[in-house]
Amino acid sequence: MSENAMIDVRTLSKTYRVHKRAPGLGAALRSVLRRKYEVVKAVEELSFQIADGERVGFLGPNGAGKTTTLKVLAGLLHPTSGSVRVGSYVPHERDPRFLQLITLVMGQKQQLLWDLPPSETYAMNRAIYDIPRAQADETVRTLVELLEIGDLVNKPTRQLSLGERMKCELVAALLHRPRVLFLDEPTIGLDVSMQAKMRDFIRDYNERFGAAVLLTSHYMDDVVALCPRVVVIDHGRLIYDGDLRELARRVRPDKRMTLRLSRPVDRADLEKLGTVVSADAAQAVLSVPHARLSTVVQGALSALPIVDLTIEEAPLEEVMRELFGAREKEARQVSRAHG
Amino acid sequence: MTATAANEIRPRRAGPAALLRRYAGLFRVQLAMSALTAMQYRADFVVKGLIAILWMGVTLVPVLVVFGVRKSVAGWSFPESLVVVAWFTLLRAVLEGAVSPSLTAVVEHVRHGTLDFVLLKPADAQFLVSTAKIEPWHLVDVVGALALFAYAFGKIGRWPSLLNLGTGVAFLGLAIIILYSIWILVVSASFWVIKVDNLSYLFGSLFDAARWPITVFRGALRVVFTFVFPIALLTTYPAMALLGRLDLKTALAALGGGLAFAAIARRVWRRALALYTSASS
Numbered sequence: 284m285s286e287n288a289m290i291d292v293r294t295l296s297k298t299y300r301v302h303k304r305a306p307g308l309g310a311a312l313r314s315v316l317r318r319k320y321e322v323v324k325a326v327e328e329l330s331f332q333i334a335d336g337e338r339v340g341f342l343g344p345n346g347a348g349k350t351t352t353l354k355v356l357a358g359l360l361h362p363t364s365g366s367v368r369v370g371s372y373v374p375h376e377r378d379p380r381f382l383q384l385i386t387l388v389m390g391q392k393q394q395l396l397w398d399l400p401p402s403e404t405y406a407m408n409r410a411i412y413d414i415p416r417a418q419a420d421e422t423v424r425t426l427v428e429l430l431e432i433g434d435l436v437n438k439p440t441r442q443l444s445l446g447e448r449m450k451c452e453l454v455a456a457l458l459h460r461p462r463v464l465f466l467d468e469p470t471i472g473l474d475v476s477m478q479a480k481m482r483d484f485i486r487d488y489n490e491r492f493g494a495a496v497l498l499t500s501h502y503m504d505d506v507v508a509l510c511p512r513v514v515v516i517d518h519g520r521l522i523y524d525g526d527l528r529e530l531a532r533r534v535r536p537d538k539r540m541t542l543r544l545s546r547p548v549d550r551a552d553l554e555k556l557g558t559v560v561s562a563d564a565a566q567a568v569l570s571v572p573h574a575r576l577s578t579v580v581q582g583a584l585s586a587l588p589i590v591d592l593t594i595e596e597a598p599l600e601e602v603m604r605e606l607f608g609a610r611e612k613e614a615r616q617v618s619r620a621h622g
Numbered sequence: 623m624t625a626t627a628a629n630e631i632r633p634r635r636a637g638p639a640a641l642l643r644r645y646a647g648l649f650r651v652q653l654a655m656s657a658l659t660a661m662q663y664r665a666d667f668v669v670k671g672l673i674a675i676l677w678m679g680v681t682l683v684p685v686l687v688v689f690g691v692r693k694s695v696a697g698w699s700f701p702e703s704l705v706v707v708a709w710f711t712l713l714r715a716v717l718e719g720a721v722s723p724s725l726t727a728v729v730e731h732v733r734h735g736t737l738d739f740v741l742l743k744p745a746d747a748q749f750l751v752s753t754a755k756i757e758p759w760h761l762v763d764v765v766g767a768l769a770l771f772a773y774a775f776g777k778i779g780r781w782p783s784l785l786n787l788g789t790g791v792a793f794l795g796l797a798i799i800i801l802y803s804i805w806i807l808v809v810s811a812s813f814w815v816i817k818v819d820n821l822s823y824l825f826g827s828l829f830d831a832a833r834w835p836i837t838v839f840r841g842a843l844r845v846v847f848t849f850v851f852p853i854a855l856l857t858t859y860p861a862m863a864l865l866g867r868l869d870l871k872t873a874l875a876a877l878g879g880g881l882a883f884a885a886i887a888r889r890v891w892r893r894a895l896a897l898y899t900s901a902s903s
């Protein structure tokens with residue numbers, strides 16, 4: 284797979300040199316003469332490949348190095364070491380054909396011209412990307428329809444809501460029909476229904492154009508809905524690359540069992556079955572080890588007044604919290620051992 | 623839209639003519655965007671036009687005051703100095719109308735991190751940022767400058783020859799290139815020190831000096847204004863060209879100097895971009 288991968292990242296490291304300056308005028312003056320730098324390791328020895336048409340979630344806590352990696356992939360930053368390839372291009376060379384191939388959407392920033400309607404930004408991007416008019420018109424029509432934004436593209440951007448703006452932003456970013464999508468928190472700040480629409484849209488685009496998608500999001504629902512595979516990093520290092528459900532199973536081997544009850548039961552009876560997450564008169568939620576699941580289900584059905592029973596994986600939010608929480612604890616212990 | 627059509631690599635139309643056509647097209651689109659934006663603020667248009675006229679008056683005041691008490695200054699008569707002022711007004715119109723708005727926007731881009739969007743585009747980044755914003759009401763200044771030229775030459779009683787006029791226009795182009803290059807240097811500096819306000823203030827103050835003929839300045843200032851911040855090239859030489867007082871050697875040297883200046887600015891810009899993408903660290 285690595286030979287014909289669309290995205291190929293090999294032992295990528297990226298460090299930032301941050302100009303360090305102590306507070307105070309004296310220190311400021313001294314720092315002009317002798318600059319002190321501090322090195323921030325944003326990404327360390329990161330490797331992964333993504334195939335054409337694949338949708339991959341890129342996860343990690345704040346400051347893990349996700350945005351940095353995406354910027355390197357989009358050619359905005361030079362790698363400090365290691366190599367990166369997208370299609371047949373080295374991103375930081377910023378070959379125009381490479382730039383035609385990709386797009387980078389940043390949920391926190393926008394390219395739409397503030398005072399003009401989004402349609403004008405589209406006209407400009409059409410000229411910049413050198414897209415034949417008929418093709419650009421058709422792309423806009425299709426995307427506008429998919430996103431259900433109709434007349435919005437003719438209203439000045441400053442009059443649009445955040446969600447509307449983000450949708451219009453997507454059209455601007457996809458006008459040239461890129462084959463590789465780097466999406467950095469594209470749903471940030473959107474309400475739940477808008478998030479769901481964006482997800483549908485991203486999947487639709489991916490299926491229609493066979494585009495590879497690398498997506499970061501704070502909303503695990505986005506990832507669950509869109510990405511069969513996830514790449515997880517922490518402190519710039521890879522900690523998991525593979526199937527999303529497998530990750531959930533590995534981090535949280537327990538299943539989540541919800542029982543709806545016809546009458547209240549003793550807590551002690553519930554505790555015999557598994558760890559009680561919550562319980563009231565009508566409903567109980569238990570956490571049950573995967574291996575004991577069938578025994579527990581049988582026991583519950585025979586011993587308790589059950590109306591309904593559902594079994595789910597632990598929510599991804601919890602999986603993530605547990606994953607990174609555990610690593611934090613580990614790190615603290617290590618540093619204590621060394622200190 | 624067919625799935626296979628997604629991003630077929632468009633064959634690049636090679637050759638300088640095609641390139642020129644492409645960028646001319648891009649320039650047209652950018653102009654259209656600026657005009658549309660200006661139209662959104664039609665009231666602004668009128669107000670800013672009026673302010674432009676006011677400023678033109680203000681520009682004249684120091685010259686009127688000085689020549690109220692003296693017949694000539696450093697070898698320049700009153701109408702001759704008006705030619706310099708007219709140049710100054712014309713250049714300021716180009717600077718404030720077509721150069722600084724775009725380049726001020728770059729500084730904002732750097733500050734907000736939206737320069738990334740420019741760098742993601744398959745077109746020359748310097749071109750894109752330099753043509754992003756134009757403020758058309760400065761046309762008022764252009765008209766004012768032309769009126770001033772007419773008045774000054776009327777007073778002198780001798781109109782510039784075709785050759786003088788041609789040299790003058792060539793110098794206008796040169797002056798614009800130099801101003802633009804200086805601005806590019808200022809903007810490049812913003813990649814190192816994000817707070818560029820002071821720099822653009824300094825730029826504004828230095829540019830103000832260009833309303834005087836270069837011979838007014840002595841010693842170190844004269845050297846600075848000729849070679850470091852070449853206001854001599856901006857207004858004095860063009861005015862001399864129009865007045866038929868510039869010899870060919872100086873003209874050619876000035877032209878060469880201006881172009882070299884532009885080349886240096888481009889190099890510095892590229893260095894600054896490399897720094898932005900941390901290619902240099």
Ligand SMILES: Nc1ncnc2c1ncn2[C@@H]1O[C@H](COP(=O)(O)OP(=O)(O)O)[C@@H](O)[C@H]1O
Nearest residue numbers: 299301323325344345346347348349350351352
């Ligand atoms: N321009 C920069 N200069 C210095 N440090 C930076 C810069 N951008 C990011 N960092 C640092 O690099 C690390 C990774 O940041 P980032 O890639 O933005 O993480 P994420 O997107 O996963 O939240 C953080 O420690 C952050 O503070």
Ligand SMILES: [Mg+2]
Nearest residue numbers: 349350351467
């Ligand atoms: Mg980020």
